[in-house]
Amino acid sequence: MRVSLTVNGRPQQADDVWEGESLLYVLRERLGLPGAKNACEQGECGSCTVRLDGELVCSCLVAAGQAEGREVVTVEGLADHAAGRRATAPGVGLDEARRWQPVPGEGARLAPIQQAFIDAGAVQCGFCTPGLLVAADELLEQNPEPTDADIREALSGNLCRCTGYEKIMDAVRLAAARQAEEV
Amino acid sequence: MPASGPAGVPTKITQGAQAAGGIGESTLRPDGILKVTGEFAYSSDLWHEDMLWGHLLRSTVAHAEIVSIDVSEALALPGVHAVLTYDDLPTGVRTYGLEIQDTPVLAHGKVRHHGEPVAAVAADHPETARRAAARIRVEYRELPVITDESSATAPGAVLVHEGRTDHYAPYVTHPNILHRQPIVRGDAAAAAGRADVIVRGEYTFGMQDQAFLGPESGLAVPEEDGGVHLYIATQWLHSDLRQIAPVLGLPEDKVRMTLAGVGGAFGGREDLSMQIQACLLALRTGRPVKIVYDRFESFFGHVHRHPAKLTYEHGATRDGLLTHVKCRIVLDGGAYASASPAVVGNAASLGIGPYNVGDVDIEALALYTNNPPCGAMRGFGAVQACFAYEAQMDKLAKELGLDPVEFRQRNAMEQGSTLPTGQVVDSPAPVAELLRRVKAMPMPPERQWESSEGADVRQLPGGLCNTTHGEGVVRGVGYAVGIKNVGFSEGFDDYSTARVRMEVVAGEPVAVVHTAMAEVGQGGVTVHAQIARTELGVEKVTIQPADTRVGSAGSTSASRQTYVTGGAVRNACALVREKVLEIGRRKFGTYHPAWATAELLLERGKVVTDGGEVLAGLADVLEGESVEIEREWRHRPTQPFDRLTGQGNGHVQYSFAAHRAVVEVDTELGLVKVVELACAQDVGKALNPLSVLGQIQGGTVQGLGVAVMEEILVDPVTAKVRNPSFTDYLIPTILDTPTIPVDVLELADHHAPYGLRGVGEAPTLSSTPAVLAAVRAATGLELNRTPVRPEHLTGTA
Amino acid sequence: MEFLRPASWQEALAAKAEHPTAVPIAGGTDVMVEINFDHRRPTHLLDLTRIGELTEWETGTDSVRLGASVPYARIMRHLRAELPGLALAAHTVASPQIRNRGGVGGNLGTASPAGDAHPALLAAGAEVEAESAARGTRLIPVDTFYTGVKRNALEPDELIRAVRIARADGPQQYSKVGTRNAMVIAVCAFGLALHPETRTVRTGIGSAAPTPIRAEVAEQFLNSALEEGGFWESGQIIAPSAVKQFATLCAAACNPIDDVRGTAGYRRHAIGVLARRTLMWAWESYRGGHRVTEGAA
Structure with a gap:
């Protein structure tokens, strides 16, 4: 079957989709967006987390056909998504311009939570990272000043095997603090 | 044949000025941006x-x-x-x-x-x-299935492998025993006569899975x-x-x-x-x-961590000194050998822990069974033993009426101590100090789950499942310490290879580091760039993708990569530096006498004297040339253990960590919340302090997992795996994980590059027994198996 | 496999009538796991996510008509006053991602004894609104809905449209035991609702019998104990012996098995503990005059 959907703001179409395929498979294998990860494919690890019409979901548990006509945001679109949330007016403000720093790697633009994960050492193997970023970004969207218990509850659907979560806690706290400074 | 290359193959990563920094700094991962944007190509x-x-x-x-x-x-x-x-x-x-x-x-x-x-x-x-x-x-x-020692060695038992020709076969007492390593030192039987107190225990360690996410x-x-x-x-x-x-x-x-x-490895x-x-x-x-x-x-x-049955006897005098240890460690290797022989060597040689005991009688063996094959997992044989000997140390302390930390400190090994293998520990072994430090850390507040709106269930045993609002909850505190070898042991030729090139790109000197080291998340690539900056005085370092176009880097395991491949990179850098200076002398030597007389360094892109005088820019020295060196590098050789006595200088380095666990147990439901897991570890030299913390905290939580939830369940009748999914093989979530304060000690091992000590595994050893000790303290139960399940805490197993 | 995308409820019923083996899929949190792990290959998947009314609810005077696909996250957020037991149960479901997708209809359709919603529905009192193209709507009391392990009272051509759940007239509680502090399948679970208007207590037990069940003997014991002692009027503390007896009877109502998640003995024991604690919490709340109480999560 054919599935048409919007991913990271762009209309996308996949053909010859098997009816049992998940949204995760379509993103990874048909649309060239492997950012959402295939760690368990049973909704237990959160590494495939994306936003589906704004809601945080495990893309491995969304049948491809259910995504027809929907809007999906993946980690690949997270920087734009976060920027869109912050932009009150188009263009770069003076303060923002002054804070601008060169970023290695072809000038990649990062969402605050992405930068915080790098800065806080929250990335090791990185396989859980995309899902955690999408979940943590949503948390900060809903709750800009989360307590530690709030962070733990919000991220309890995302398993990480490398970090012991401490640096992930640091990263979310850091992103929240930076976000608060900006306002 | 396909003409084009595959999509998403690894590309080289160049890390530039933003993260300038050599060893000792918490520089950021060169692959960090790719990993947070979803562009990093996993297999x-x-x-x-x-x-x-x-x-x-x-x-x-x-x-x-x-x-x-x-x-x-x-x-x-x-x-x-x-x-x-x-x-x-x-x-x-x-x-x-x-x-x-x-x-x-x-x-x-x-x-x-x-x-x-x-x-x-x-x-x-x-x-x-x-x-x-x-x-x-x-x-x-x-x-018929062979599932344990008794079925493996029963008369007429089916042989898992018939006609064995491997080099362990002649030494084992039964073909279903893959490898057996005794270690005998002194006279444990005689020493037992001097003991005022003797404690015995039988312990069971469940099968743990690496559960890497990729x-x-x-x-x-x-x-x-x-x-x-x-x-x-x-x-x-x-x-x-x-x-x-x-x-x-x-x-x-x-x-x-x-x-x-x-996407993670952990031995798997x-x-x-x-x-x-x-x-x-x-x-x-x-x-x-x-x-x-x-x-x-x-x-x-993939293979799993060996489940084990461990039998221990410890003796001590009334004044709290160990007299002897006898132990028998039976590891279930499953159907194929994998790394079982080396796991046996570790379990045996590290079987009594970081303690001074003159008289020991140790036997470790691995079985061939029809259970899932077991092999390498973080901690590699030392984990199972640590769980058992630390339980024994607590038992003994209790019998002697001594504080468990004090008792451990009295018997703690130190530099100069002799291991049961006869090997003398020739670098710092701050076992007592680590225990002191972890004990001295401030305790987490009591009843941390109380909030102005009542009990915050998220901070209680049972968590979001709303099982208690404080009823039945008892706090317990427990300590443990462990010893892990670093690097491959028992005479293995444990080398690594590094190729380092220095060249000028766009007017700037760049170091290119090429190794076959598997970056599995540990941050080896970060450290290689730091080493190259420190040794070659450049800002820009390019890390080439790991492949087989360069010599072997050995395994990313045994806490060895920073030591061995780091050592290889450092060595290759030093050789490159010499070549660069030769070129400099050739080109510029006549302009300044210091080229011939002074100690020359590469710093900030320049050749400088040890007095700080700038002789030339590296870009000028390397104009039109490049220098490339590939070399193997190895640590000090080790020896195999004697087949009968286990004597031999089998290890090259040790790593020590201590934990204090604070847990809250819902004693009625048998549910556990680990409130805090404090760790003190000696790392010799923290090449990247942020990465060191990440290793310690990550290893700590893997130890927590096998203390309270992680176990592959194998049906004892059919030998079939009963829970092969993340629904029923549970690993800790962020709500199961406590705060993990870490005290890092840096006592240099002068045999190792920069004095460093392998970091990754030691924290996985001691966190499990620390949690178990804390649960015992909270419940008063003996708890001789891990993981401990609610059934074991409520008498309903 | 065919993927059916009905745009309306009537189309969905027609599709189910035409393809009785079609597997309805809404949140996908059960069905997709089975497909991903190759445990199930249905001839048809019947996608219900295009039918807007399934994710809506109406609050009446006596009951809430909860669309089959209202996600747990919204039950937690919006129905804490009307359906406190179910809201608590919803909070124990898996993870935030799953709670955004899964709903009560899926729990009922799968009818696993471990489904988190069941004990809350049993305790509150509920009817399942099942419908077929051929025979229209029928209301199935939740007590008779579960017919066996992963079996329910639905006919092959029926779909679950909504659940009618009694609005809380008193405190309700819900507890679930798992071996992890989040994202865990129930080892066992217990729901309890005080119904001051009828002066009854109702219970629900999950994962401790082939189907979700009520502890009816325990309920009868407690109802008469409360009635005879005039506790509903006085709001007195219930005697520990009565609480203990209630807990013992709840444990006795279980018919559990040993499996990878827990032993039968533990399940029975834990249900007793949960029965005691949830009764204490709910009764404390009733005495305090609060309609609703729960842990501060």
């Missing part, structure tokens, strides 16, 4: 034009003769390009293994464990491949010359290569291997998984073949 992300999907059919029974295999219906399915069984293997080499080549690429005549690969399929879609596999008819004639996967691309290029997530490219090439019937230079992104990628089958399918079909396990298959696709 399961790879894609190739014309690619096929491989899939393995696995045995549904644990032990059986294969009567027949019929693949005709599978081959007839449209979209299926190949179906391979044992009979299709191209050469006489049809088994592989890290040390003993006892593992069939595809089962032959017999399957020895549940989930053993029997056939391999390549098809145009993963679902086609699955449907084809389901059409393969395999007729099994079931055999599933086993890889892409094999056939090449024009008849060879194959394998993009793979592994811990050791060259070890894979050595095992793959003979099965394919190809010389090693026709099997090219590139490390794809690795030390053995091969789908490497050979993917290559075989690619060569058979002439098409690129990708295999990706799902989580269910992953539980069958």
